[in-house]
Amino acid sequence: MGSIRIGVIGVGLAGRHHLRDYRAHPDADVVAIADPDAARLQEIGGEFGVSRRYPSGERMLQEEELDVVSIVTPNKFHKPLTIAALEAGCHVLCEKPMATNADEARQMLAVSRRVGKRLMVNFSYRFTEQSMALKQQVDAGALGEVYFARTVWHRRRGLPGLGGWFGQKALSGGGPLIDLGVHRLDLALWLMGYPRPVWVLGSTYDPIGSGLARERGVEFDVEDLAVGLVRFENGATLEIEASWAANIREAELMETRLFGTQGGLVQRNVDETYKFEAEMYLERDGSQFDVKLHSYTQPVKSAMVHFVDSILNDTPHIATGEEGLVVMEILDALYESAAQGQPVRIASPHE
Numbered sequence: 001m002g003s004i005r006i007g008v009i010g011v012g013l014a015g016r017h018h019l020r021d022y023r024a025h026p027d028a029d030v031v032a033i034a035d036p037d038a039a040r041l042q043e044i045g046g047e048f049g050v051s052r053r054y055p056s057g058e059r060m061l062q063e064e065e066l067d068v069v070s071i072v073t074p075n076k077f078h079k080p081l082t083i084a085a086l087e088a089g090c091h092v093l094c095e096k097p098m099a100t101n102a103d104e105a106r107q108m109l110a111v112s113r114r115v116g117k118r119l120m121v122n123f124s125y126r127f128t129e130q131s132m133a134l135k136q137q138v139d140a141g142a143l144g145e146v147y148f149a150r151t152v153w154h155r156r157r158g159l160p161g162l163g164g165w166f167g168q169k170a171l172s173g174g175g176p177l178i179d180l181g182v183h184r185l186d187l188a189l190w191l192m193g194y195p196r197p198v199w200v201l202g203s204t205y206d207p208i209g210s211g212l213a214r215e216r217g218v219e220f221d222v223e224d225l226a227v228g229l230v231r232f233e234n235g236a237t238l239e240i241e242a243s244w245a246a247n248i249r250e251a252e253l254m255e256t257r258l259f260g261t262q263g264g265l266v267q268r269n270v271d272e273t274y275k276f277e278a279e280m281y282l283e284r285d286g287s288q289f290d291v292k293l294h295s296y297t298q299p300v301k302s303a304m305v306h307f308v309d310s311i312l313n314d315t316p317h318i319a320t321g322e323e324g325l326v327v328m329e330i331l332d333a334l335y336e337s338a339a340q341g342q343p344v345r346i347a348s349p350h351e
């Protein structure tokens with residue numbers, strides 16, 4: 001197979017990262033981009049030397065012969081554009097969250113299976129050396145049996161584009177839980193081996209976000225903080241917290257902990273930045289050891305490079321549509337539980 005021909009739909013903040021990361025692969029070529037924002041299309045097209053530019057993803061899919069399409073639009077458009085790209089015979093790398101709800105995610109997965117094309121979700125926080133090294137250790141049994149996880153992403157004041165699409169439920173599907181929590185939830189679930197969720201308890205709040213929106217006279221109808229408990233079929237429990245606006249010291253606080261019978265781990269950000277560290281706390285023959293990952297162990301490939309490699313080598317990719325759907329089922333149940341004020345069961349796929 002020659003160079004992989006790629007199209008990117010949506011070239012905002014995250015779309016630029018897709019272009020940057022595909023460029024790192026010698027056999028990947030972003031040949032076309034699409035975005036209704038003409039100025040942005042021109043700016044990004046110029047910066048990355050992509051001359052084939054379209055005002056809509058649908059037009060791009062009609063006119064281009066592509067192998068891979070990245071969907072990097074507001075969440076509401078993930079489902080229709082993913083389905084259109086799959087139907088056009090492309091493999092799809094869709095941004096997180098996979099969709100605005102589980103029903104949409106289920107439809108996307110069904111089309112991917114029917115047409116026999118890949119569907120990957122950009123759970124980008126797996127693609128760090130800290131996350132990859134910890135995953136190797138958990139899979140090798142270093143923690144024993146994992147029975148509890150706590151996974152968190154809080155910001156002191158970090159509402160993305162207040163007044164824009166992130167704060168409008170019809171476009172985003174929700175607030176920080178679906179935006180930030182989705183990453184930390186996937187990271188914890190992936191490290192735990194994606195156990196099957198059976199019920200959840202969730203609460204959401206919006207005092208700071210809705211206050212700021214009122215002051216500025218802009219729309220905001222999602223939560224600014226969410227908290228939840230997820231119980232799994234194997235008996236394990238996970239606690240999740242996510243906020244865009246919380247009265248805490250840190251500007252940005254990310255932390256995922258796993259608690260196991262023979263060890264625990266933490267993957268967290270350093271100095272309120274997007275750099276990470278990893279530690280394990282092990283119990284061996286009655287003695288307790290602290291193990292810290294030395295910085296820079298092995299360079300880790302981005303999600304985009306991993307996806308292209310998997311296609312070229314015909315090997316499985318990680319961060320699958322199936323896992324994206326499990327995340328969406330948990331998020332749906334957390335929002336429903338918050339609305340009802342009581343725990344919510346997640347039906348088994350066989351029910």
Ligand SMILES: NC(=O)c1ccc[n+]([C@@H]2O[C@H](COP(=O)([O-])OP(=O)(O)OC[C@H]3O[C@@H](n4cnc5c(N)ncnc54)[C@H](O)[C@@H]3O)[C@@H](O)[C@H]2O)c1
Pocket residue numbers: 009010011012013014015034035036037040056057072073074075077095096097122123124179
């Ligand atoms: N993986 C990550 O770490 C990460 C980081 C940031 C954002 N994201 C995700 O990426 C997606 C985009 O977020 P963003 O921060 O880049 O938003 P953004 O608002 O900066 O950019 C979105 C772009 O999509 C374009 N767009 C809107 N509707 C479109 C349509 N129907 N077809 C084509 N383009 C359309 C907009 O004009 C804009 O240029 C979201 O799903 C978000 O959750 C992921």
